[in-house]
Amino acid sequence: MTKESRIINFMGVRHFTSALSIVFIVISIASLAINGLKLGLDFTGGTQLELLFDKPADLNKIREVLEQEELKSPVAVLFGSEQEVMVRTQDQMKEKAQQKLSAAISALGSGAALEAVERPAREMEGFADTLVLVNVSSESVQQQNLFAAADYGRVEYQQRDGKTLVTVENSIDSVYLRRIIADIEQATSSKIELRSSEFVGPQIGDELRDQGGLGMLVAFALVFLYVAVQFQWKFSVGAIIGLIHDVIVTLGFFAFFHWDFDLTVLAAILALIGYSINDTIVIYDRIRENFRILRKMHPHEVINISITQTLGRTIMTSASVFIVLFCLYFIAGETLQGFALALIIGIVAGTYSSVYICANITAALGITKEDLMPKVRDESEVQETP
Known part of the structure; x- marks a missing residue:
């Protein structure tokens, strides 16, 4: 078996995965709009x-x-x-x-x-x-x-x-x-x-809810800036859309099944943002490296190769986290069940989005090797250098 035959054509199913993502997001938003979140004592008072x-x-x-x-x-x-x-x-x-x-x-x-x-x-x-x-x-x-x-x-x-x-x-x-x-x-x-x-009191609950929402917005903004500085703005758009997908799908599950949403679940959502962007950054970094090496290949081929090369790491990381979360859910007690459940759902969504959404959005925005090549300094800058 040659090396090329082992490359998985992730981009070949991008239209199907995009439609699937849209369906999940629509269902999640509909659940949130119809049922709303079943807020726990931390937010309602009690x-x-x-x-x-x-x-x-x-x-x-x-x-x-x-x-x-x-x-x-x-x-x-x-x-x-x-x-x-x-x-x-x-x-x-x-x-x-x-x-x-x-x-x-x-x-x-x-x-x-x-x-x-x-x-x-x-x-x-x-x-x-x-x-x-x-x-x-x-x-x-x-x-x-x-x-x-x-x-x-x-x-x-x-x-x-x-x-x-x-x-x-x-x-x-x-x-x-x-x-x-x-x-x-x-x-x-x-x-x-x-x-x-x-x-x-419910007033304290309102403050916690507002601060939690503000915390998520700040996290999204900082992630966008970090990815734009380290990579390129097209990567930032893909990363933010992937994170929004993960958060909305996780919240949608809680709204659909009427699970309690408390501070531990909010903490899990914030932790999910960090976990998901970490997985996405690994894939993005490999895409950037391969764009500079495989200059004659089509961008879709470069992305397929990059995701395939990091797939083992993605699976092993997610599997090891799952083991810990399942232990928390079944052994740690009722207090941490919401936290563990939110992360279990979020990590499934985050692994999926890192592979099928973030890179897909970046490719749809027309990422090319020119976007990732180091900038060449002009002659005036070279002459001014001591």
């Missing part, structure tokens, strides 16, 4: 709890309790040890507690409802919340024992403008949280210590 169990935690039973409470996107993972559990949900405990109380009060009938949750009056020092109830008397509420002293501490009832005011010592979110912990204790037959309870 609650994060750290629980310490007196014995190894049963995550499956914990997740069952969280699902029974109908919490939004609940996550329960181990951290530190088998007895330490982190619970995350996009729900805010105060809003969730208010929903539960509203349902319980509405069940009293006669149009009873929870109108609002207010701050207690100044004279009610030491109390946490004031609940404004309509169409229900304080006697009815007390008969149903909705605000037991064991849970809410001191409870004061007042009337204002025909409405019943219930002022409680313990905040409704803290009571609701204790009830969830009690349910988990019962389901897992263990004792639990609440080590911390943190709230992530």
Whole structure:
């Protein structure tokens, strides 16, 4: 078998691969437009709890309790040890507690409802919340024992403008949280210590989202400048289109399958940009070298030879990264699954784009050996050189 017979005709299928890429991008954009990204707690805001169990935690039973409470996107993972559990949900405990109380009060009938949750009056020092109830008397509420002293501490009832005011010592979110912990204790037959309870506001999530988007734009701009300086602007266009393809396809998968998009996934997207451009640079460097050596060959032939020569390196690099990512996905736990999944999809797309998109776009822009030959200094520059 001669050397020439081993050259793979990548450019011969460029029209097919271009059409395939366009189809994937259209589907991805349509998924993003219709479904949108299912933003995680990092971007939407929510609650994060750290629980310490007196014995190894049963995550499956914990997740069952969280699902029974109908919490939004609940996550329960181990951290530190088998007895330490982190619970995350996009729900805010105060809003969730208010929903539960509203349902319980509405069940009293006669149009009873929870109108609002207010701050207690100044004279009610030491109390946490004031609940404004309509169409229900304080006697009815007390008969149903909705605000037991064991849970809410001191409870004061007042009337204002025909409405019943219930002022409680313990905040409704803290009571609701204790009830969830009690349910988990019962389901897992263990004792639990609440080590911390943190709230992530949606405003912080908006800032993280905006900064992440800005980070991607800056990465694209720096990649374009780097490739233009090191190679040629036609290579830069191909590299940027390839990177945009990788990012859109990866985001499209997350939108299509409704997977959670959080900070770990955003970090994977940024890492993907670095990985994909590294693979593309290796191919570009070989194309530049071969254009200077194989001067009589057609540009498509030079590109075919260059990609074939670097194909082994591309496959081995991608395979070694895949091994690590599969280990992360199946062994490292739920926290890193999104990160690993985004990189698995992105690396497949990045390997494909490095071979079939970046070089294809560069060839379509009419790259020639003249674009890559070193510039010859004119005689005036040579005479001025000391």
